[in-house]
Amino acid sequence: MIHIEGVTATYEDVTAVDDVSVDIDDGQFVLIVGANGSGKTTFVRHLNALLEPDSGTVEVDGVDVTDDPIAARANIGMVFQQPRDQFVAATIGADVAFGPENLGFDRDEVDRRVESALEAVNLDGRENDRIDELSGGEQARVAIAGALAMEPSYLVLDEPFTGLDQPARESVLAQLDALTADGTGILVVTHDLRDLHSRADRLLGMHDGRIVVDGPPRDVADELPGIDVRVVERLNSRVS
Numbered sequence: 001m002i003h004i005e006g007v008t009a010t011y012e013d014v015t016a017v018d019d020v021s022v023d024i025d026d027g028q029f030v031l032i033v034g035a036n037g038s039g040k041t042t043f044v045r046h047l048n049a050l051l052e053p054d055s056g057t058v059e060v061d062g063v064d065v066t067d068d069p070i071a072a073r074a075n076i077g078m079v080f081q082q083p084r085d086q087f088v089a090a091t092i093g094a095d096v097a098f099g100p101e102n103l104g105f106d107r108d109e110v111d112r113r114v115e116s117a118l119e120a121v122n123l124d125g126r127e128n129d130r131i132d133e134l135s136g137g138e139q140a141r142v143a144i145a146g147a148l149a150m151e152p153s154y155l156v157l158d159e160p161f162t163g164l165d166q167p168a169r170e171s172v173l174a175q176l177d178a179l180t181a182d183g184t185g186i187l188v189v190t191h192d193l194r195d196l197h198s199r200a201d202r203l204l205g206m207h208d209g210r211i212v213v214d215g216p217p218r219d220v221a222d223e224l225p226g227i228d229v230r231v232v233e234r235l236n237s238r239v240s
């Protein structure tokens with residue numbers, strides 16, 4: 001379980017996350033929505049200690065993530081909005097191997113994880129392809145494979161659909177379905193609820209750094225316009 005208690009995060013005079021407390025159960029599929037600047041990215045970057053809170057704590061399975069950031073990053077994989085920014089190697093295989101290598105696994109275990117992660121995103125056999133020659137959709141899948149190779153309990157994806165065409169979008173959605181079926185917890189930061197609300201167990205809506213909406217997507221649909229989240233399709237019968 002991820003246990004977040006009283007987390008506040010500021011950038012100089014801006015309070016980006018304001019006293020947030022929330023628990024996220026294992027295997028949950030959670031959407032995190034909110035207007036631009038509501039604090040979503042800052043919030044999720046605390047979950048694996050990429051950012052340290054000014055006050056409050058984040059615990060994963062009872063361990064404070066700032067006490068053991070390496071364990072936190074092994075437990076909570078993160079895929080960023082611009083996958084290009086997170087690649088560390090020139091080829092697919094080297095990039096996906098980087099995380100498990102850093103965790104100190106031996107060659108056989110690294111190879112097994114790379115193979116399994118690439119298979120999961122339908123890029124098996126493409127280890128030697130150059131990342132800069134891939135399409136945007138393929139790059140998104142390499143970024144997901146890089147996170148999967150850590151075999152995390154949770155995968156956090158920040159705006160994973162930005163810039164993806166429909167086939168690439170569907171491929172990422174299929175990937176999320178497979179992970180859900182395997183029991184991996186999924187947290188998706190998104191502006192775009194299309195195809196996602198029916199998959200998610202829970203929606204967290206942020207406004208001015210606080211979580212002000214929390215519930216199953218269908219039950220909270222009519223609270224979304226109040227936090228400037230556009231309801232792009234009918235989420236329940238009361239929304240027009």
Ligand SMILES: Nc1ncnc2c1ncn2[C@@H]1O[C@H](COP(=O)(O)OP(=O)(O)OP(=O)(O)O)[C@@H](O)[C@H]1O
Nearest residue numbers: 011014015016034035036037038039040041042043
């Ligand atoms: N590196 C930074 N330095 C200063 N202020 C920042 C920084 N990053 C974010 N902020 C501010 O913190 C607040 C929350 O930003 P954050 O990016 O977390 O929100 P968001 O909901 O993810 O927004 P978006 O949907 O636009 O990505 C905003 O007011 C933003 O301007």
